[in-house]
Amino acid sequence: MKKFGIGRLLSIVLILVLVANIFAFIDADVAFASSSDYYKGITASGGNALLGQLHDLITTTHKNYTTYSDCSDPSIVKRTDPGTNGNVMEFYSQADISSSWGGGHQGTWNREHVWCQSLSNGLWGKNGGGSDLAHIRPAESGLNSARGNNKYGEVSNGSEAYYEDALNNPVALGGYISDRVFEPLDKVKGDVARIVMYVYTHYNHYSRVYGTTNGSGSASYFGELNFTHIISAGSEKNAIAMLLRWNKLDPVDDIERARNDVIQSIQGNRNPFVDNQNYADMIWGDSSTPVVLQGLEINPDEITLNIGQSRKLEVVTSPVDADSRVTWESSDSSIATVSTTGVVTALSEGDVIITATSIENTSINALALVTVSKSSSGNTESEFVTITQSSFMLTTGYGFKTWSSGGIGGMAFIYGGSSAYPPTGMQFNCTQSSYYLASNIATPGAIKSVTANIVSGKTARPWKLLTSNTPYTEVAGKPSNGTDHGTQTVTETGVTWNVDGNDTYFALCYEQTGSGACFLESITIEYSNGTVIEQPEPNPTELVCTPAELTIKESEANIELIKDLLSVELIYDNDTREEVLDYTIEGFDPTVFEKQTLTITHSGLTTIVKVTVKQSDLPEPIVQKIQVNPTIVELKIGATETQLRSKLAVEAVYDDGTTKAITDYTIEGFDSSKSGEQTITIKHGDFTATAKITFVEENVLSKNAQAFVDATEEIANARGTRQKFDKINLAIQAYKKLSVAEKATIDVQEAYQTLESAISEYNIAVQTANQNSKTATENATKGVVKVISILGAIVYLIKHLL
Amino acid sequence: MKKFCLLLVISILLIVTLCACDFITNVTASDMEKFNTLLDVDYDGWTLSVSTTTGDVTLNNKFVVTKETEKNTIDYTLEKLNEISIDGNNEFKSTIRGSVTVVDGKIVSIDGEEANLDVEQLDEVSMVFKLNYFKNISLNSTTLSADVTNPSGFLGYEIDCHDMKLLAKYSDDFDYIKINYTNTDGSSVEIKYEFN
Numbered sequence: 001m002k003k004f005g006i007g008r009l010l011s012i013v014l015i016l017v018l019v020a021n022i023f024a025f026i027d028a029d030v031a032f033a034s035s036s037d038y039y040k041g042i043t044a045s046g047g048n049a050l051l052g053q054l055h056d057l058i059t060t061t062h063k064n065y066t067t068y069s070d071c072s073d074p075s076i077v078k079r080t081d082p083g084t085n086g087n088v089m090e091f092y093s094q095a096d097i098s099s100s101w102g103g104g105h106q107g108t109w110n111r112e113h114v115w116c117q118s119l120s121n122g123l124w125g126k127n128g129g130g131s132d133l134a135h136i137r138p139a140e141s142g143l144n145s146a147r148g149n150n151k152y153g154e155v156s157n158g159s160e161a162y163y164e165d166a167l168n169n170p171v172a173l174g175g176y177i178s179d180r181v182f183e184p185l186d187k188v189k190g191d192v193a194r195i196v197m198y199v200y201t202h203y204n205h206y207s208r209v210y211g212t213t214n215g216s217g218s219a220s221y222f223g224e225l226n227f228t229h230i231i232s233a234g235s236e237k238n239a240i241a242m243l244l245r246w247n248k249l250d251p252v253d254d255i256e257r258a259r260n261d262v263i264q265s266i267q268g269n270r271n272p273f274v275d276n277q278n279y280a281d282m283i284w285g286d287s288s289t290p291v292v293l294q295g296l297e298i299n300p301d302e303i304t305l306n307i308g309q310s311r312k313l314e315v316v317t318s319p320v321d322a323d324s325r326v327t328w329e330s331s332d333s334s335i336a337t338v339s340t341t342g343v344v345t346a347l348s349e350g351d352v353i354i355t356a357t358s359i360e361n362t363s364i365n366a367l368a369l370v371t372v373s374k375s376s377s378g379n380t381e382s383e384f385v386t387i388t389q390s391s392f393m394l395t396t397g398y399g400f401k402t403w404s405s406g407g408i409g410g411m412a413f414i415y416g417g418s419s420a421y422p423p424t425g426m427q428f429n430c431t432q433s434s435y436y437l438a439s440n441i442a443t444p445g446a447i448k449s450v451t452a453n454i455v456s457g458k459t460a461r462p463w464k465l466l467t468s469n470t471p472y473t474e475v476a477g478k479p480s481n482g483t484d485h486g487t488q489t490v491t492e493t494g495v496t497w498n499v500d501g502n503d504t505y506f507a508l509c510y511e512q513t514g515s516g517a518c519f520l521e522s523i524t525i526e527y528s529n530g531t532v533i534e535q536p537e538p539n540p541t542e543l544v545c546t547p548a549e550l551t552i553k554e555s556e557a558n559i560e561l562i563k564d565l566l567s568v569e570l571i572y573d574n575d576t577r578e579e580v581l582d583y584t585i586e587g588f589d590p591t592v593f594e595k596q597t598l599t600i601t602h603s604g605l606t607t608i609v610k611v612t613v614k615q616s617d618l619p620e621p622i623v624q625k626i627q628v629n630p631t632i633v634e635l636k637i638g639a640t641e642t643q644l645r646s647k648l649a650v651e652a653v654y655d656d657g658t659t660k661a662i663t664d665y666t667i668e669g670f671d672s673s674k675s676g677e678q679t680i681t682i683k684h685g686d687f688t689a690t691a692k693i694t695f696v697e698e699n700v701l702s703k704n705a706q707a708f709v710d711a712t713e714e715i716a717n718a719r720g721t722r723q724k725f726d727k728i729n730l731a732i733q734a735y736k737k738l739s740v741a742e743k744a745t746i747d748v749q750e751a752y753q754t755l756e757s758a759i760s761e762y763n764i765a766v767q768t769a770n771q772n773s774k775t776a777t778e779n780a781t782k783g784v785v786k787v788i789s790i791l792g793a794i795v796y797l798i799k800h801l802l
Numbered sequence: 803m804k805k806f807c808l809l810l811v812i813s814i815l816l817i818v819t820l821c822a823c824d825f826i827t828n829v830t831a832s833d834m835e836k837f838n839t840l841l842d843v844d845y846d847g848w849t850l851s852v853s854t855t856t857g858d859v860t861l862n863n864k865f866v867v868t869k870e871t872e873k874n875t876i877d878y879t880l881e882k883l884n885e886i887s888i889d890g891n892n893e894f895k896s897t898i899r900g901s902v903t904v905v906d907g908k909i910v911s912i913d914g915e916e917a918n919l920d921v922e923q924l925d926e927v928s929m930v931f932k933l934n935y936f937k938n939i940s941l942n943s944t945t946l947s948a949d950v951t952n953p954s955g956f957l958g959y960e961i962d963c964h965d966m967k968l969l970a971k972y973s974d975d976f977d978y979i980k981i982n983y984t985n986t987d988g989s990s991v992e993i994k995y996e997f998n
Binding site: 067069070073721722726728732735755756759762765767768772773777781793796797 | 904
């Protein structure tokens with residue numbers, strides 16, 4: 001029988017070790033797949049189908065939802081956002097920043113939500129999307145704060161925002177800010193766009209982005225996100241157009257590709273818009289063509305109000321989905337004022353022109369004539385409001401949609417169509433029994449009639465009219481409250497219900513049973529102009545302020561400017577809102593450079609706004625003189641100028657009263673070759689100061705003094721805390737043996753200062769160690785075992801004894 | 803040669819099998835849930851040890867809790883470093899020892915001296931063993947070890963740290979639970995709960 005040799009045995013052992021190591025390397029949590037493997041299930045060629053597939057992919061492969069702590073962990077962030085030489089790459093400037101976590105201090109990085117928490121529609125704070133490594137980037141704390149919760153957009157003449165160091169010196173440009181909009185640098189725009197698209201695709205509920213699942217993430221992570229939440233562009237279309245533009249302007253680079261690999265290795269998913277830059281156009285390209293505003297109208301363009309009445313004017317754009325943002329102006333605010341949201345309030349008798357001017361194109365505006373009457377007594381002239389398909393916010397499928405026209409509005413349970421079958425007019429299908437259209441914003445006067453017309457060529461259908469003096473609300477089924485004015489068959493030539501009384505709300509209810517869709521062309525509401533309605537005055541119930549937080553520069557720190565940036569509204573018990581300007585603000589201190597809470601008061605109601613004043617650079621102070629301390633110095637014969645400088649503290653004194661140490665000065669008159677007194681002159685530019693030096697013979701130290709000096713020097717050689725303690729203690733013991741005369745010598749005095757510094761430094765380290773121990777022990781008591789009284793006793797011990 | 807190859811294959815299979823059958827693969831939520839029930843056991847007493855290392859210095863605090871019918875006793879040992887004073891007699895470290903008796907939520911004696919101290923009633927926070935708080939879980943009939951990916955969720959309170967690791971020994975109840983983590987300033991902590 002052959003013997004089993006040592007060589008063979010060793011080979012077996014080596015193979016077994018190798019096999020064991022192979023098992024150890026398999027990561028059971030996240031299997032790394034190549035980029036192309038990751039997308040092998042994506043079959044759609046574009047549009048909503050591709051959007052839905054990408055949503056399903058990146059949510060189902062998102063296995064490990066990272067924590068907020070992970071996003072501040074330098075060991076992770078150095079992998080996701082590496083700079084050079086072990087630093088981290090600051091997001092907006094792409095400059096190096098120290099990898100150490102600074103916790104919010106100037107010049108260090110903290111966690112930047114590209115899609116701000118306050119603009120996430122309540123979806124995230126510190127988890128879900130709020131701690132997704134594909135979303136969160138490291139930004140310098142001051143730059144992060146300057147960007148604040150400003151939306152992204154394109155500005156002109158914006159002020160520059162810098163990454164600054166701890167001494168407020170600018171390090172690198174990070175972007176531009178103007179009118180609450182932040183524009184990143186061109187080299188970062190693509191990064192921002194692709195992160196925004198990732199967040200939109202991932203954290204919209206699957207039903208909103210044509211997906212089928214949200215993967216394993218908590219349901220609370222998903223909801224409703226629109227691009228206009230984070231992009232300032234006037235409309236969703238224009239926001240998409242800007243993102244697609246930025247995506248092309250700043251293409252994907254190796255930094256983003258490498259980051260995507262690291263993200264996948266940690267959390268399991270990837271940002272598809274980095275892996276395939278064309279995905280953005282494939283999904284949104286067709287819907288992204290910027291809509292150019294051609295014209296504006298005001299609806300209604302002619303109204304009559306009684307003194308004290310208010311009416312909201314609406315802007316209608318051409319085309320309908322162009323940017324509808326406008327500024328409002330009254331030609332005579334003593335007759336009628338107009339708020340920033342188009343609410344006209346009649347103050348005194350007369351005629352006034354209300355102008356709406358487009359923000360996107362200030363050469364486009366529209367006018368409305370407002371006539372303010374003294375009284376409505378006996379005046380029965382009618383006003384008309386017409387509701388058409390353009391008054392609605394329609395999407396797909398069916399459900400409650402809101403409408404707004406001519407200063408009134410409400411909701412309808414209506415059919416929104418599909419991409420294949422867009423609705424024809426206002427479409428009500430009979431597959432549901434509860435189609436109706438109703439108002440919850442009152443007509444200014446009593447309703448006199450309601451007329452409905454069918455789309456030409458469509459089948460006439462039965463409808464019932466209800467009117468009420470209270471707003472209609474969303475109900476399952478049809479509303480049944482109010483006065484029933486009967487059922488009539490609506491045709492394309494129209495049918496009218498005549499209404500008596502003082503009701504100012506209506507509901508039209510579809511009465512067709514079985515099958516049959518109804519396509520309404522329009523509904524016209526006639527209401528009394530000037531009829532005095534015996535309604536109680538609405539009471540204000542709430543005061544709201546937008547935005548809830550803002551950051552301003554020190555130069556802007558005044559109440560009037562803050563008011564310009566705020567929109568404050570009263571909400572009434574009839575659900576109407578009114579912007580107010582005559583509110584008071586209390587609690588503002590322009591000299592405080594941290595977040596402060598201001599109280600806004602109007603009509604006995606209060607709300608708050610949080611304001612941060614960012615301290616700006618002060619103008620350079622001017623030097624007035626220099627001064628030196630001490631002015632009398634003792635040195636040994638043969639001392640060098642360097643030794644002299646180490647004893648002098650030279651400062652520049654500025655015209656603002658501040659001082660600053662300076663080292664760039666020259667010394668004249670210094671000669672250490674002989675004993676005696678000298679006067680030296682210190683020069684810094686045009687400024688001079690003098691000091692007296694006394695040169696003394698070098699003393700030979702006594703044995704004890706020398707021992708003390710040596711012991712103090714030895715402290716610097718200590719290795720570890722215990723050794724440092726021992727060496728400091730030895731130096732202290734040596735000092736205690738010195739006589740008064742020995743303590744007065746220069747060398748001993750210098751050594752004593754060194755000893756004091758060492759003790760101070762040591763004690764700081766001791767305090768840190770003790771505090772760490774106390775904190776860790778306090779935390780540990782929160783852990784386990786439900787013996788509450790015992791834990792309370794331990795907490796007592798920790799607080800009193802540690 | 804043939805015998806050598808056969809021996810090699812058998813050895814590899816043995817290694818794989820031994821490695822596989824000792825530990826549970828595919829740890830489930832219910833596997834972790836049982837540790838929550840072990841926390842509810844009415845232990846006769848327990849010891850809390852906390853070691854904190856800052857730089858090259860380690861400070862150890864210990865509380866030994868003994869439960870009796872009508873009272874509970876805590877024997878404690880606490881360490882702290884002493885600050886240096888030029889004028890004082892300096893000692894590197896102080897160790898404080900003593901004993902506290904607790905009855906019905908009050909400290910009734912401290913180190914033999916009478917006392918009448920209401921102690922803080924703490925909110926009932928407790929560790930929670932949840933599958934998605936961990937990764938690299940290794941579990942068998944006596945030992946659980948894992949990396950903690952959600953320290954705040956696991957401990958039940960907000961904590962900013964990293965590299966938290968858990969090691970627990972158990973049978974019908976816990977022998978001990980040991981937790982290690984690193985603070986953001988680089989100091990490290992070890993907490994050990996040992997149960998009677």
